[in-house]
Amino acid sequence: MSKPLSALIVEDSDNDTLLLVEHLREGGYEPSYARVDTAQSMRERLDDARWDIVLCDFTMPRFSAFEALRLLHESGQDIPFLIVSGTIGEDRAVAAMKAGAHDYILKSNLKRLIPAVERELREAIIREERRRAEAQIRRLAFFDPLTGLPNRARFIERTHEALNTALRERQTLALLLMDINQFKEVNDTLGHNFGDALLVQVATRLRGALFDQDLVARLGGDEFGMLLPRIRAPRDIDVVVKKLNDALSAPLVIDGLPILVEASIGVALAPEHASDADGLLRRADVAMYLAKTSGSVHAVYDAEQDPHSPRRLALLGELRRAIEGGELRLYYQPKVNLESGRAIGVEALIRWQHPVKGLVMPADFIPIAERTGLIRSLTEWVIGEALRECANWRRGGHDLHVAVNLAARSLHDPQLPEKIADLVRESGLSASALMVEITESSIIVDPARALDIVTRLGRLGVAVAIDDFGTGYSSLAFIRKLPVDEIKIDRSFVLGMLENREDEVIARIVIDLGRNLRMKVVAEGVENEATRRALGALGCDHAQGYLFAPPIPPGEFSAWLERNNSTSGWKR
Template structure:
């Protein structure tokens, strides 16, 4: 007799014999369960019960006068439920048992030999729980691909795709489409003064007000940080933009009350019109950003894009000319950020991060020149320099095993070049480093332009033995759909989810889901942006494999990186 606390089990029994039902219930009770059961013996009764309440498990006799196990399985499938289904019968033979399993039954038990009942119940309840958890993780990832989980608004990727579709439809129908971009002035002051929790609440309230102010066909999205976008696909005339802009400004005039503190929000709003200001979503977003920046600089609340206000073209050309000289004149540097194994605290790899030491303006971060380098074709010599320098500087550590692998970020432009694998092979051969010592990090945005070519290039690289990592996982486009098609070794959780996971339940849930999903797909999972011990401990408890961040070490110049202790000391 099992004297442990009984485990309640909502049990649906498809059976025409009350005696056999009681035998089954007694066996379950002997095993420590307390079945809360209902017996049915017709298809109509079973379908009604499936609709009325939730069930943990279903037991079914194989053959009854008015019903059988195959019909019961069909009723279960029609209800769209994934429940453990065990056939318990005294008449089933091996052939029919196989047919029942093929039809969807999870196991079968002979009434004359109930010894297998309890192990089968334990196993199938556990498997059902695992299936539920996997499904929840996949649903979370799917939603992350299109929606911002803080505000429940569409994210940047979804907004971009809808903008492109709206513009194409507008061109075909001969009507304008407008896009507005706005940010919150001094939002950083709210975070610094009241804390990130209050900042998150402010973003949620701003998003809710914007959504309530727009028409049904308009799209409001959170583009990132304190930036929001509004898509107006049904404009009658260009003059309507200013009306909408004033409506938005009026909607945000009243103070927001966050934890009894009234907060007045001021905004900078930029607007563009397609096709006048562009027909490509990325160009329109860039021009809207220019207009928003102009509004901020001039103190205006609203600004329509004007090419004369766009400083990008001449500045970009000048900067790219200087970048070409920087590559030739050795003004570039690589810094290395250690990546540790959470289980041991030991260093397993490092990420190479590019820095530009400009002789006049000082250190220029990569986000100020990488995109322009991609657009002008300078990304190829820049990638050559990073690959050659990184493998050369780390060759000794990689060869000795002190460093298991070196991770280098690769742009979409490189992945769309079918000659790129040969280039990588030449650098590996020149440095004498084995392919499995090199990991290439790719952002999900690389898949958006040319998925087929990206997959082909990654397949060749993987076949060479090179490791592949998906960077900023969860912030890109259709993460779950593409990750299954790619020869990937690891995924890196974006730091935007990691930084607040110990204080934000949404972020914690996202991190947990990504770790579970990665492990279900047989991948290693890395957390970026670990800045304190609490985050490190939480990631370890969730079973995350690796991590990197300022708590472990800041990115270090090569000379300092060579002497790094290789453990999570917390020193920077």
């Protein structure tokens, strides 16, 4: 069956045009084409149709290949451009290729036409897929993949911009923080998929309740931020909050189940409460806590009720006690070799067994620890405990490494390599038993310092992995300077790769990148057999996810390890 092909033929000869069309037909194509031989006619055709390929004579009485290339570049379109000419000297051919032509073919040797067309069409598809993948990566750097709303990084960036305008024009700006009451109970009772669906519906309603000039963002978990760049008077906040409350008042229906949503909203105003983005966020957070504890729908920041954010100070004191009092726990999730099915490593994930609040997830306390010196004690405890457990598994005959996540502040701590060296010595293990996982976003906080710390860790023999690869916006050229052993494909790409072509392309690009840079590639978030097989077909080395095991306590992980690695490997 002939393949359709839209060809723009830049040629002054009807006979030569028909000859090209006939060769395309003989090569298995069904061409639809237009012939042009002037700059004006080519410009019009580029504007009014979509072309798969351009076939261009080198020299014509009123036009040339160089002029045609210039017009194509000016149009912004990436279309394969092949020169098909009766005669062309070597110097001119080289000049044409440098100007952007993809190939040149002599009219006396048209047997090269079809292979060249097939090759350039393939290359054009690959370039388009790469552009889409890069655009997706850029989008994920600033947008939440679940709701499609701007993420925290984009929200802070927009807040900076809006503050500059508001202060310059002497306007009032409002920043609102909102979280959903009892969201954890919804997640625990009905499952994370249900919770995700709830967040998507909440995001839609919030966006619909505000004006186009206002910004709604998902900052993480069940926390949303709203930026109102032009508030005429503080009393207008009451009107906005009523609109938001009304938008959430009708039950959300998820899988046929109606869910009533209540939220707590904190409000901070600029310049009254703060004139910088961080200050506004902190004060809105304090106000949100006041709203939650008082049972109100919203609260506006009140300096008299904020002697340095009571909630954070209280949690910080409790966390210090938790480190000293044995309330912290490590859960472990295996990394499985996709070829053998055997566990080759494990990621250590911290949890806090709070005596009153129950199991507290890291997102609720790591940011607090990171803003203080407490992150150092926390990191040292995690690494020491992880190495101790790893030593137990190795004594049991399981040759595993253990991976630990480093927060941005830890990555830039100049004393970290020496402390890790001490902890490795105390464990009795070689440094290669430990891997540290760092994110792209933590690297770009201070690239020079990150390079120094990671290089020193590499000299110790500690392995380094880039976590959540593809979701940050670091320079690939810089990452190549780092002594990195492993890159991990973020779960947001893996979860959607079977249904979303762009996610599959990104996964393939990361796997190819890892192979070219001689790094192992780990796919996170593997939850079904079809995804495992697809990743294996792409050449991915390792995977982790709920298909193999969720994060589990050390006792349960030891039992899992005995079942898995004592047999021929993982099986469903």
